[in-house]
Each structure stands twice: as structure tokens, then as C-alpha cells.
Amino acid sequence: MADTYEKLIEDSIEIAAPTDKVWSLVTDIPAMSRRSPQVVKSTVKGGVVKLGASFSNLNKQGIKRWPTGGKVVRFQPPTATTPGDFAFRIKENRTVWSFELEPTADGGTRLTERRETPDGVSGLSMVLTKIVLGGQDGFTDELRRGIRQTLERIKAEAETPA
Structure with missing residues (x-):
């Protein structure tokens, strides 16, 4: 069987903090x-995170x-009517990592983190993952x-009073 990768990995968490606070963290x-x-x-080159x-x-x-190396490819802060969307592409493997922030009815935020492969994964990355990082299945599980850990840590930080 070929060493293949998952095209989409994602998880979500409910955070008892407003979307603007969560946006500043992600x-x-x-x-x-x-x-x-x-x-x-x-x-960050230049020190400012922006599109x-x-x-x-x-x-x-x-x-x-x-x-x-990464580059911010989506930078849409949340508003009252639209979810926030922050994404960056990793140069070496072509993956896109993103955070989507949706306001919840109780004034909190539903945060979703994704790793997508819209252009596939680079051949070099596939080889290195297989040889150095334990293979696609193990690395994907990692x-x-x-x-999940990242979402839980963002939640803990966002819910901590200032």
C-alpha cells in the first residue's frame, strides 16, 4: 500500500470568549x-501579521x-455577520493551515482548526515524512x-480573565 496522506484534518472546540479575543490569539x-x-x-517578517x-x-x-516557511493567505477578521478566517500556506509541503471562528449564541466562539492539502503534498515532504517522521499514518495521528492540543490551549488562554 502506498504511503498516502489525508486531504483534510480538522477539529473544533467551543470557547467561552468573544470572537475578537480568540482572533487576537490565533x-x-x-x-x-x-x-x-x-x-x-x-x-514574522516585518513583525506584522496580515494578508x-x-x-x-x-x-x-x-x-x-x-x-x-509560511505565508498568510487568508486574513478575514470576524464580524457580527461573518465568521473569521485566518489561513497560512507552508511553502515546503504546500499544506494550508487555517482557523475559522464562528460566534455562538451565548457570546462565545466555535473555533475550527484545519490542515488542508488543496494542491497535494510535495514529493519531498512525502519522502521525508516516510523516512524521518515515522510515515504518513503516524504523522497524521500526531x-x-x-x-486538539492547540485548540485546548487557545481555549484555556481565551477563557482566562485578563
């Missing part, structure tokens, strides 16, 4: 290392470390757990 790329178990450090902004990451799995 768009804070430099702080993602506190929330994502795979991110060691992120640095088209580029950033660099240092990622980890156990003792392994590798750099990636990403799925990481998304």
Missing part, C-alpha cells in the same frame, strides 16, 4: 509556540527539528493530536 503567529506542540519558534505576511517556523518532533 493570529499571533509568534505566540504559536505556546499553543502548538510542534512549533518551537515562529518569526501576505511571511514567517519562518522551527518545528519539532521529539529531538528532531526542521525549519519551514498532527490530529496536535490540533
Whole structure:
């Protein structure tokens, strides 16, 4: 059987905080290392997170470390009538990571994190995942757990009184 990848990985969480507070957390790329178990450090070129902004990451799995570069491809803050949508594309593997923020009836936020592969995954990434990161199945399971951890950490931070 071929080592294949899942085209979509996603999870959602309900957060007892308004969408503008959650938006400020998910768009804070430099702080993602506190929330994502795979991110060691992120640095935004020019320091401002906006549509088209580029950033660099240092990622980890156990003792392994590798750099990636990202670019913000969607930056739509939430409004009273539209959900918020923040997404970035990772250059090396072509994946798109996104956060969708929907206001809930009780004044909170439903936050969904996704990893999508609209253009497939690069061949180099497929090979490295198979050889270095334990294969697609194991790495996908790790990403799925990481998304859940990231959502739970954002929830905890958003629900903590200022």
C-alpha cells in the first residue's frame, strides 16, 4: 500500500470568549509556540501579521527539528455577520493551515482548526515524512493530536480573565 496522506484534518472546540479575543490569539503567529506542540519558534517578517505576511517556523518532533516557511493567505477578521478566517500556506509541503471562528449564541466562539492539502503534498515532504517522521499514518495521528492540543490551549488562554 502506498504511503498516502489525508486531504483534510480538522477539529473544533467551543470557547467561552468573544470572537475578537480568540482572533487576537490565533493570529499571533509568534505566540504559536505556546499553543502548538510542534512549533518551537515562529518569526514574522516585518513583525506584522496580515494578508501576505511571511514567517519562518522551527518545528519539532521529539529531538528532531526542521525549519519551514509560511505565508498568510487568508486574513478575514470576524464580524457580527461573518465568521473569521485566518489561513497560512507552508511553502515546503504546500499544506494550508487555517482557523475559522464562528460566534455562538451565548457570546462565545466555535473555533475550527484545519490542515488542508488543496494542491497535494510535495514529493519531498512525502519522502521525508516516510523516512524521518515515522510515515504518513503516524504523522497524521500526531498532527490530529496536535490540533486538539492547540485548540485546548487557545481555549484555556481565551477563557482566562485578563
